[in-house]
Amino acid sequence: MDNELQAEKKSVPFNRTHQAIEAERMLRRIKDDFSDNPDAMDYFYDLYEQVYCKGESLHKEEKVVGTMCVQVPEELIYAAGGVPVRLCNGFYTDDQVGAEFMPAKSCSLVKATLGMLDKGSTLPFVDKVENIILPATCDQKRKAGAMISEMGYEVYDMEVPPVKESEEARLYWRRSVHNFAVSLKKITGKKITKANLKDALAKVAAAQKAYRTLHVLRKESPSIFLGKDAFMVTNAYFFDKIENWTAAVNRLNAELEQRKEKKITAAQRRAPRILFTGSPAIFPNLKLPVLIEESGGVIVADETCSSNRMLYDMVAVDEYNTENMVASIADNYLKPCTCPIFTRNDDRKRKLLNMAKDFAVDGVVYQSFSGCQVYQMEHSSIAKALQAEGIPMLFVESDYSPDDMGQLSTRIEAFIESLKAKRRRKR
Amino acid sequence: MRNKIRNFLNNGDLGRFRFWLQLSLFILFVYGGYAAINMGDSLPTFSCTYVDGKPGTCFLVPLQHRMVTTPEKLFSYAGMAILTGLFYFTLWFLVFNKAWCGYACPLGAIQDWITALRKKLGMQYVTYSWEQFKVLKKIKYILLLLLIFIPMGIGSGIFSYDMGVPFCMICPARTILPIFSGDFSQLTIDFSSKTKMIMTSLGMLITGIFLVGAFVKKRFFCFFCPMSALHYLLSKPALLKLKKDGSKCTKCGDCYSVCDMQIKEIADDVESRNILQDDCIMCFKCVAACPEEGALEVDFMGQPVFEATVQGYIKRMEKANKNG
DSSP states (O other): OOHHHHHHHHHSOGGGSHHHHHHHHHHHHHHHSSSSOOGGGHHHHHHHIIIIISOOOSOSSSEEEEEOSTTSOHHHHHHTTEEEEEOOOOOHHHHHHHTTTSOTTOOHHHHHHHHHHHHGGGOSTTTTOOEEEEEOOSHHHHHHHHHHHHTTOEEEEEOOOSOOSSHHHHHHHHHHHHHHHHHHHHHHSOOOOHHHHHHHHHHHHHHHHHHHHHHHHTTOSSOSSOHHHHHHHHHHTTTSOHHHHHHHHHHHHHHHHHHHHTTOOSSOTTOOEEEEEESOOOTTOOHHHHHHHHTTOEEEEEEOTTTHHHHSOOOOOSSOSHHHHHHHHHHHHHTTOOOTTSSOOHHHHHHHHHHHHHTTOSEEEEEEETTOHHHHHHHHHHHHHHHHTTOOEEEEEEOSOGGGHHHHHHHHHHHHHHHHHHHHHHO | OHHHHHHHHHTSOHHHHHHHHHHHHHHHHHHGGGGTOOOOSOBSSOOOTTSTTOSSOBTHHHHHHHTOSOHHHHTTHHHHHHHHHHHHHHHHHHHHTTHIIIIIOHHHHHHHHHHHHHHHTTOOOOOOOHHHHHHHTTHHHHHHHHHHHHHHHHHTTSSOGGGOSHHHHHOHHHHHGGGGGTOOTTSSOOOSSHHHHHHHHHHHHHHHHHHHHHHHSTTTGGGGOHHHHHHHHHOTTOSEEEEEOGGGOOOOOHHHHHOTTOOSHHHHOOSOSBOOOTTOOOOOHHHHTOOSTTTEEEEETTEEEEEOOHHHHHHHHHHHHHHO
């Protein structure tokens, strides 16, 4: 980065940067285009405003450890006294900056993350991040590691097996996680012990418990909670203080519980129920979820790494000694992971089919970022599996640019209409 | 009402329930005889015949005795005796399936208590590698074949009568359980003949291995137990069942993490409905550690008695985290 540009960046207050304006715009849309948002959502709206619009730091006194994928065991980072902050980024502004690092047809998420890290000084919540944990997942993330190193960050390459079914993979990954646990001492300066790991497990379990409760509340029909808010909630888990996040989700759950009793619904009784899968919806790139719900659909569940895949599966431990805890944590981050980087996707198919049944889903929307080959390659197999069960699916290839909004809204509206028509025919 | 009972069971603390049931049944199988309880001689668990206060006898004892016969007799009245024994054994077994191992077996209980002691000392347990596992799990079938064919060999004059009840001679239940009624006499080597000396020495050696093994490996002996092998051969029609609904499984591996017997299928097999494996001791720790509604369940005659639920899972895990 040339000095001139850097000087200019420093002189612009954060709330007037392109990012802040982009964030502001999406936040307004999420808040104001929908009536009757739950009061407990204010915590999250304010959090986004504070972090993304005002650029305030959340973890001033903490050792922030950046993570690049859902496979990084956060319990270990908490145990070592760090705060894991997921760096996967959703800003179009950063996507444009990041374009210089990657080939033209690359994933927006990776480009945006690179762009965000490159600018360094205007980073809102991660102003002090020095260490970044990068699991070797997809090709683009893998190759991003060296570039991030060059920007001056300490990158820890975490090895992930490409096959997850075999015993070899389990052992390989367990070793990889074990090595990571040991290496964390160098990053945070604190050793992982039985006591602090146990506390970390409890902390994450409490968050997951809150998430699960919310997850179950979304089974209600007619829906009492909108998917755009659900994405805001889970996305906040990327960077929020975990205790605050858990408390806020518990408040939200309590309010939704009341709304359920009072029969206050968030969507119409006949609103098609959508299951969202594929590339993650990360603020402020929530255009697809928002479009779905503006068109009269309601997202009742998702299978993405910014939400369900990150929070759903909980760790059980038989004997609370360090070695067992680390092994159990390791298994939990690999075996149930439905990331498309692995060779097989039977687990993902099974999970989607089960969710579709559980949440009485009318249709599936499959988002794939242009340039995300792995999600594109899984498209046909997922489509087939859903088709066999008679579940309609819309495959949407999109990126962070706002250019395709018009085209997208036409397609989404048509899909929602077709689901409504199908419902009518059924009756 | 029905739902209330179901919730109560599903939210229950399985560990505590199991501890007390195991202790009660241990008392029954070691001292029950003193209370004039008689459960017959075809029990599908180690109610050891060498224990003074036994309420009944482990089926492997009469099986080994009755196998000492000639082939001609085996296909006439001796065969009938074996079949009647097997009939009563099957009746006992069919009700509780392999839960005999996880809840009733006194030798199993001792191993769990040794494990608890190790846990208290904060020591790490060992596990087998997958390669070791695959080889070692065959041993129990070999022992089962031997305990049938060696007595037949005695009957045909191939082996000496001193080889009688060969499995009991090497079984740690014979040496350890009598101690609980103050009888240390089994902890000796019998020098009356060469065969007896070898068999009892082997018994002493295996007792030592058992104690060390159970200390470092959870349910160490069950892996090699010929009773467990015999159970598995009859387990298909049993009334108590461990069932899995693979469509609800996310393969998170929590069940595998808590499994004392390192059974991988419990997490990885999403096809089988009846998920019982030959090494399973039906302790149901997996069901207690499963966070997916109804992915694992314990059925009795088709009625679910204990089911995996998120609520129950969270309750148990929070408690375990606090106490562990």
